[in-house]
Amino acid sequence: MPRLRDAGELEALRRLIAARAADPTVVVGPGDDAAVLRPEPGMDLVATTDAFVEGRHYLPEWLAPAGLGGRLAAANLSDLAAMAAEPRWALLSIGARADHEVEALEALEHGLEQALRSEGAVVVGGNIAATEGPEWLSLTLLGEVAPGRAWARRGARPGDLIAASGAPGRAGAGLRLARSLGVKGRERVPAEWQALVDAWLAPRARVALARMLAATGAVTAAIDLSDGLLGDLGQLCRASAVGAEIRGEAGGSDPLLARAAKTLDVDPFDLWAGPSDDYELLLAVDPSRRAACELAAEAAGVALAFIGGCTDASGAIERLDGGSRRTLDPTGFDHFARG
Numbered sequence: 001m002p003r004l005r006d007a008g009e010l011e012a013l014r015r016l017i018a019a020r021a022a023d024p025t026v027v028v029g030p031g032d033d034a035a036v037l038r039p040e041p042g043m044d045l046v047a048t049t050d051a052f053v054e055g056r057h058y059l060p061e062w063l064a065p066a067g068l069g070g071r072l073a074a075a076n077l078s079d080l081a082a083m084a085a086e087p088r089w090a091l092l093s094i095g096a097r098a099d100h101e102v103e104a105l106e107a108l109e110h111g112l113e114q115a116l117r118s119e120g121a122v123v124v125g126g127n128i129a130a131t132e133g134p135e136w137l138s139l140t141l142l143g144e145v146a147p148g149r150a151w152a153r154r155g156a157r158p159g160d161l162i163a164a165s166g167a168p169g170r171a172g173a174g175l176r177l178a179r180s181l182g183v184k185g186r187e188r189v190p191a192e193w194q195a196l197v198d199a200w201l202a203p204r205a206r207v208a209l210a211r212m213l214a215a216t217g218a219v220t221a222a223i224d225l226s227d228g229l230l231g232d233l234g235q236l237c238r239a240s241a242v243g244a245e246i247r248g249e250a251g252g253s254d255p256l257l258a259r260a261a262k263t264l265d266v267d268p269f270d271l272w273a274g275p276s277d278d279y280e281l282l283l284a285v286d287p288s289r290r291a292a293c294e295l296a297a298e299a300a301g302v303a304l305a306f307i308g309g310c311t312d313a314s315g316a317i318e319r320l321d322g323g324s325r326r327t328l329d330p331t332g333f334d335h336f337a338r339g
Helices: 009-018 065-081 102-117 170-181 191-201 207-216 229-240 248-252 255-264 268-273 287-300
Strands: 026-028 044-053 086-096 122-130 136-145 161-165 219-225 243-247 280-285 304-311 317-321 324-327
Touching (some): 044 065, 065 136, 086 207, 207 287, 219 229, 229 280, 229 317, 243 248, 248 255, 248 268, 248 304, 280 287
Antiparallel strands (some): 086 136, 219 280, 243 304, 317 324
């Protein structure tokens, strides 16, 4: 199989571009100096970007190239879901070593494009550069939203409910289990832990759920769970100048997490609320529209749990267990933290 040093930059780019599908909103696409795009009239543009660095954000022995492309897409799609935006166009940049197989890059591109197309977005350009250290990927994703309809982290009010989609904490649990098992590769993971490892390796962004929830008008603030529930809740509270109360039993409602917590010898609540890139949605919700949100989640086929509420104690996050209260430290994943 040819490697980048054999194929060269231009041939590699030609092969990556060749399979891309046409899209009526792309006037000039990949292969030119820049893309020319045609947004819907009267829509606001929403932009996000994310980078994956080898050894820090992904482990090559755990993710095949197509899976890595899908996971990068999910990270960016989740950001747009948290803004209630419709994904449209993406730009991909790659830093690769000269011995990287061209076919592996094509597989990565295919996995990325497949994940983006499933949510209505296409790749419209990018760049490839040589690196001698860890490889890296950077995706910029653009979307659209009607004026005044974008969600933001600010906007939550005292009395609003706090809801979380899906199964928070599973991705972090999957990573911790993989490390504790001392194996490399999904196929070597015991069957009982496959769902947790899949949550880590192949998360699904909640674009469809966001679309349905946006139609209810119930969401007052939102953030995607990319660093962990507690850390991301802290960011939402700071942006909205509110506090939060979280029910202690919420962290023990996932039986798979409870089993993992026992195996890892940790508190299930800490596993549920701690650092974890789940790409779920964390929402502040108008309590008068809770039922509408539950119906929307049911229609989307995604679990939606109401786990607490917003308070007027700005920045303070508390865990309620029966009649007791415990102040929590809203710490999530930190790129520059030790360890």
